[in-house]
Every structure is written in structure tokens, then in C-alpha cells.
Amino acid sequence: MDLVYVSGHKNPDTDSICAAISYSYLLNATHKYGQAVPVRLGEVSRETEYVLKRFNAHTPQLLKSVKQKVEDLDYDQVTLFSKELTLRTAWSLMCQMNLKSAPVLDDHSHLLGLLSSTNIIEGYMEDWDKDILKNAHTPIENVVDTLDAKIVYLNPELRTIKGSLHITGMNSQEVIDHVNEHDVIITGGDRTEGIREMLKKKVDLIILTNSLHLEESVLEECKNAGVSVVTTAFTTFKTSQQIIQAVPVEYVMQKGDLTCFSTDDTVDYLKEVMSETRYHSYPVIDLNDQVVGTISRFQVITGDHKKMILVDHNERGQAVEGIEEAEILEVVDHHRVADFQTVGPLQFRAEPLGCTCTIIAKMYKEQGVEIPKNVAGLMLGAIISDTLLFRSPTCTKTDKEIALELAKIAGVDAEEFGLAMFKAGTSLVGKSIEEIYNQDYKAFNIGDAKVGIAQVNTMDIDGFAPLKAEMLEYMENLCVENGFDTAVLLLTDVINATSEVFVAGSHPEYVENAFNVQLVEHEANLPGVISRKKQVVPAITRAINA
Structure with a gap:
């Protein structure tokens, strides 16, 4: 059964995780693909963890890369030879199975050598003497x-x-x-x-x-x-x-300096090694060093790519590593369309709404699929998170209407649930500087500039003061390591509709000009600014392009 991975963006927020889970459920309910599997591209936030636990949902599996690996290829599950096997039996098996080579195992089922038809033929051409049986x-x-x-x-x-x-x-x-x-x-x-x-x-x-x-x-x-x-x-x-x-095959097989591949090796690595060697096939071992088969050049060429559905993003920089090698089947998103291209056609659904889960909830309705109670709760949490409890300028009438419908299905009060969710998710106690910044961080290419923008929703902005100096140092290093012109951190109080902005990097004027403020010790207050997508990114884009 073909697997289709449903993935949100890197540094996943609540919408990214819940959209992956809820859309996977819809795809499986409608049998659109083989099996849709929700995945995540990073650790979940405290807010997301609260939502998952509240509605008894499992955290999606972590997907580090979709680069093609040996395990994705249709390599041969060949017969494995023991080192004591006679040349007569080995030759008979190789002829019957049309094998050019076969792995030879030691007493612990680990790769000991590689027996090829060439080894056997060359062996007969050698000047074997009367001591051959003894020597072998x-x-x-x-x-x-x-x-x-x-x-x-x-x-x-x-x-x-x-x-x-x-x-x-x-x-x-x-x-x-x-x-x-x-x-x-x-x-x-x-x-x-x-x-x-x-x-x-x-x-x-x-x-x-x-x-x-x-x-x-x-x-x-x-x-x-x-x-x-x-x-x-x-x-x-x-x-x-x-x-x-x-004579046992151990005596004539190739051993020492064997070229073999792990199931975890990438196809790029295979191609590089194969271009420098001229073997017909190569042994394949798993992560426990157990031989599982052999692979040839033909199988590398004809291997299938991993199948992906992207939710809550479409920019390559926010997608899983190796996305350029994957087959993208669909995109469901509520953001701008950025540096996005695919090899083949796909289904692309993007709507100017406050949350991806709003779109997915509409798709449930369109396809006549009943929304389970726990899935409704997950999508509700995503909408409340992305729209900041309906206070964000990105929130639309549709978002609120659907959220209230989902709250009814989930059996919760939207306002009470939202406040409890934010309280659980916005506490900075016990978090490291790196965890705080990367909780909801995205990188943007704006013109010739590179800008990193992180946003943290918290109801305790004053409590951040002891961490300020260390955070600014971390952001400066981030700029150097990633070639950013500016790194921005927004501490947003959704209840009071205000954000405190912290700026590092060589171009702080991008933020000053964007919001007409003067940074004092790398910090400024931005009343009414609570949306990165609709308020912060557009303003900084205008300032850079001005």
C-alpha cells in the first residue's frame, strides 16, 4: 500500500500539526490514496501538546527528510548464502535464480563477502593443486x-x-x-x-x-x-x-573492502559510489547490519519518489528536507504562494482565510464526511491559535462560524477552551532561548534581503525581561550563521492585542521604518500588531522594497 505523507511546515505550530492529522483522516475516510500518514517536521509546542492531549490525539511521527533512500527502492530480496555452502550448490542456485552475485553471511548473519559468477569461473581458471580442499x-x-x-x-x-x-x-x-x-x-x-x-x-x-x-x-x-x-x-x-x-564459497568469494549500502543511505550517495565502481550489484544491509538483499543500477534509476501533501505552507524553505525529490500531490494552504514549483500537475487549494483547518473543515462538508469529535477539537484548536481567539485581523467571518460549529461537535466552549489553551501554551517558564525563538519561526526571502521572524504568544511579556540579553545574542548569532539581514522576535499578547518586538542583525531600520518606531535597546512596542502574516511581513516587505 502506497504511503502518502501529509506534512505541515518546519517549526510546526498548532495549525500545521492539526491540519496534517485532520486532513489525513479525511483522505483515509474517502480512500483517495493508499494510506495518508500525518507527519511533523519538528517538535510540537506546549500549546499544540495541550490540544493533542485534550482531544486524545497522538503526536505525528517525525519526518526528517524525503530524500530517496535505499529502503524506498525495489531492491532484490535475494537468497543469502552461508560461508560453508559448496561451490556446486552455490552455482546451481545462481543459475536457477539467474543471479550474477549473492551475499555470503557469517555465523551471525552479517555480511562476510560477495560471491559472483566471476569468482567461480576465475576460481576454476586458477592453478588449484592437491591441497585445495585442505587450504579451503x-x-x-x-x-x-x-x-x-x-x-x-x-x-x-x-x-x-x-x-x-x-x-x-x-x-x-x-x-x-x-x-x-x-x-x-x-x-x-x-x-x-x-x-x-x-x-x-x-x-x-x-x-x-x-x-x-x-x-x-x-x-x-x-x-x-x-x-x-x-x-x-x-x-x-x-x-x-x-x-x-x-570447496566452500568462503574460499573464492570477494571479501574485504566490500562496497555495500545501508537501507538508510540516500540515492544520491548510491549514484556517487556506483559511478566510481563497476559491480553488477551491491549488498544491502539494514540498520542492524543484517543483509537484506542486493541492489543494481537499474533499480536506482526506476525507484519511486516519496509522495507528499503539503498543508499550511507552500514555500520550499519551510518544507521537509529533500522536498525537491518528492512527488507533491496536493497543497492545502492559507498563505501567499511563494517559491513553489513541481514536476507534474497537482491539486492546489489556497483560500484567504485565517487558518488551514478552516479550509479542511469546509472540505469535510463538501465531501459529506462526518467530523469525529476529537478531530473537530483539533481543528478548533488550530483556528483559535491562528486567529488568536478571533482577535487577529486575519480572522474572517468564515473562520469564526466554522470554529463555533467545531466547538459544538467537540463539546467545548470556544472562549474557555481558547483561554486555557493559550495559558498552557504561552508560559515561558523552563524554556531555553532556542526553544522560545524556534517555537514559531519562519525565514523569508524579501527582495535581496533575508529575514527571520519568530512569534511567541504569551500572556506574560514582562516575565521575558530576564531573558532579553541572552535572546538578542542568540538572534545575532542566527543572523551570522544563516546570512540574515535581520532577525525579529515578536512577543504577542493576544488578549490585549499588542506585541513587543525585539530586533537583531545589521538592518534594524527595516523594522523601524515598517512600523514607524524607534528601537530602544533593540526593542519597541507595537500596539495593535498581532499578526505576522497580515501585519508584520507585509510591513517589512514594503520597508525593504521602498
């Missing part, structure tokens, strides 16, 4: 499996091949000259005397070809000597060929 620490089970052999007698202490490989077609004297302790003997004829000589040399394993069997007396001698015996239907020639395939 080949398990006895691998030999039995590869030769389709039957066990006649197996010494329980024989776990891996520890000696050299011989094909007997020689007399006893030659055996004495060439065979050593722990060696492996392939024999294809009635060589009883030769076998007895091998027992004296303390070989580990005798392989009988052409389905030969030992006399009972000779077999008893083998058991007494602790020499294992197996028999195979293969000819001596085929046995000598096939036994090399008993």
Missing part, C-alpha cells in the same frame, strides 16, 4: 554432498579435510613415497593391498568411485584405523573434477 578448510559434509556419495564409515572426529588429494593408480611403494597422514585418497579399482598401505600412512578419507565396496575385513581394518570411507557412483575422472566443487 572444506567440511567433510561438503565432499559427501558434492559427490552424491554414500557414507560407508565416518570417523566422528573427521570434521574438515586436513590433507592433500590423491588419485591412486600406483603401486604400494609409490603410496609410501607420496601419501601422508590426513590425506584424501580417490581410488577406482580393486586395490586392497594399496588401501592397507594407506591405512598405515594414517590417511583421513578414502573415496571409492564407480560404486565400489570394500570387503568386510578391509572395512573393519579401516574402522579400527579411524579412516573414513565413502563411495560414489561417479567415475574416477568425474570424481576428480567434481570434488573441487566441494
Whole structure:
């Protein structure tokens, strides 16, 4: 099922969070997309937290980026090979599944190496000698499996091949000259005397070809000597060929300096690494270092982008990181249209209302969807927050009418609920300077100027005095780090309809000219100014462009 993320802006306010939740509910109720999931782009404010708790709503999950990652791609869920797997079995599986390569795991299911068809082919071209099984620490089970052999007698202490490989077609004297302790003997004829000589040399394993069997007396001698015996239907020639395939894949695989990707890696990083390497496919590991598959260049090219719906914003600077890589399906907003462009067409709904949730409430009505009690409470909180309890100049008749309808559905008194919400949300006690400024902060590009404007609704402006010096220092640093000409902080008292403005940066005259005030120690009172969108941003824009 396709996920569609419904997201408000960075430094989310109550409208941003509640709009994401309420619109997601509407989309899911109408089955418009696969599954709409509300997300947030930052920590919620105390005001928003109060609203969520009041109406038993969960805080949306945090979305840090929508840049394409490996986890978003349709990578191959391939068969994973154990390091003990024989070359014969590995080659058979790779042919059956049309694999060019496969990850090899250690005993803890972590990536140990990468086996490719090239590794196997190059392995056969190498000058492998009689010690290949010993050097590869080949398990006895691998030999039995590869030769389709039957066990006649197996010494329980024989776990891996520890000696050299011989094909007997020689007399006893030659055996004495060439065979050593722990060696492996392939024999294809009635060589009883030769076998007895091998027992004296303390070989580990005798392989009988052409389905030969030992006399009972000779077999008893083998058991007494602790020499294992197996028999195979293969000819001596085929046995000598096939036994090399008993080597475990660990011996021929590529290991060390492996190029692999995490499910959390971005597609940009994949493309960069792939442009510098020439492998057909690459192992993919999850955040627990467990191998989950492989990925190829083709899958990177054909990967789907994350799907987004933006609410309460449309500016790129206020959107989630990587928004340029996402597929934007819709925008529902009540702000100006700024630096906004998309790759394809979309549904864009913007109305000159005081709150995004007002628009969403209208959409519920238009689509005939009943508004649940808790969703009504969330949208009510958003409208009261954005319109400052209907006192903001951005508040329209429609906002108030819909808010009162929502209050009735939610079973609350709008005025009482609003005052309780502001009281819970505007307390500055226990908050850091950074938390205060970023509670509701937005950056604006106005002409050639960059301006950061934060607004904090509080009923205790006087209580901010001890924090003023530290706040101005923080704002100055903000200007330097972000290249702002001016940083502004508005402390707004919604009940008394007034704001105290604090200004930092190299161009304080933007604010002085905008409101015809004189800043005293970086501060001025702005009676009647309570809306950043309708009063502050337009005034500063005119002052900058004048």
C-alpha cells in the first residue's frame, strides 16, 4: 500500500500539526490514496501538546527528510548464502535464480563477502593443486554432498579435510613415497593391498568411485584405523573434477573492502559510489547490519519518489528536507504562494482565510464526511491559535462560524477552551532561548534581503525581561550563521492585542521604518500588531522594497 505523507511546515505550530492529522483522516475516510500518514517536521509546542492531549490525539511521527533512500527502492530480496555452502550448490542456485552475485553471511548473519559468477569461473581458471580442499578448510559434509556419495564409515572426529588429494593408480611403494597422514585418497579399482598401505600412512578419507565396496575385513581394518570411507557412483575422472566443487564459497568469494549500502543511505550517495565502481550489484544491509538483499543500477534509476501533501505552507524553505525529490500531490494552504514549483500537475487549494483547518473543515462538508469529535477539537484548536481567539485581523467571518460549529461537535466552549489553551501554551517558564525563538519561526526571502521572524504568544511579556540579553545574542548569532539581514522576535499578547518586538542583525531600520518606531535597546512596542502574516511581513516587505 502506497504511503502518502501529509506534512505541515518546519517549526510546526498548532495549525500545521492539526491540519496534517485532520486532513489525513479525511483522505483515509474517502480512500483517495493508499494510506495518508500525518507527519511533523519538528517538535510540537506546549500549546499544540495541550490540544493533542485534550482531544486524545497522538503526536505525528517525525519526518526528517524525503530524500530517496535505499529502503524506498525495489531492491532484490535475494537468497543469502552461508560461508560453508559448496561451490556446486552455490552455482546451481545462481543459475536457477539467474543471479550474477549473492551475499555470503557469517555465523551471525552479517555480511562476510560477495560471491559472483566471476569468482567461480576465475576460481576454476586458477592453478588449484592437491591441497585445495585442505587450504579451503572444506567440511567433510561438503565432499559427501558434492559427490552424491554414500557414507560407508565416518570417523566422528573427521570434521574438515586436513590433507592433500590423491588419485591412486600406483603401486604400494609409490603410496609410501607420496601419501601422508590426513590425506584424501580417490581410488577406482580393486586395490586392497594399496588401501592397507594407506591405512598405515594414517590417511583421513578414502573415496571409492564407480560404486565400489570394500570387503568386510578391509572395512573393519579401516574402522579400527579411524579412516573414513565413502563411495560414489561417479567415475574416477568425474570424481576428480567434481570434488573441487566441494570447496566452500568462503574460499573464492570477494571479501574485504566490500562496497555495500545501508537501507538508510540516500540515492544520491548510491549514484556517487556506483559511478566510481563497476559491480553488477551491491549488498544491502539494514540498520542492524543484517543483509537484506542486493541492489543494481537499474533499480536506482526506476525507484519511486516519496509522495507528499503539503498543508499550511507552500514555500520550499519551510518544507521537509529533500522536498525537491518528492512527488507533491496536493497543497492545502492559507498563505501567499511563494517559491513553489513541481514536476507534474497537482491539486492546489489556497483560500484567504485565517487558518488551514478552516479550509479542511469546509472540505469535510463538501465531501459529506462526518467530523469525529476529537478531530473537530483539533481543528478548533488550530483556528483559535491562528486567529488568536478571533482577535487577529486575519480572522474572517468564515473562520469564526466554522470554529463555533467545531466547538459544538467537540463539546467545548470556544472562549474557555481558547483561554486555557493559550495559558498552557504561552508560559515561558523552563524554556531555553532556542526553544522560545524556534517555537514559531519562519525565514523569508524579501527582495535581496533575508529575514527571520519568530512569534511567541504569551500572556506574560514582562516575565521575558530576564531573558532579553541572552535572546538578542542568540538572534545575532542566527543572523551570522544563516546570512540574515535581520532577525525579529515578536512577543504577542493576544488578549490585549499588542506585541513587543525585539530586533537583531545589521538592518534594524527595516523594522523601524515598517512600523514607524524607534528601537530602544533593540526593542519597541507595537500596539495593535498581532499578526505576522497580515501585519508584520507585509510591513517589512514594503520597508525593504521602498
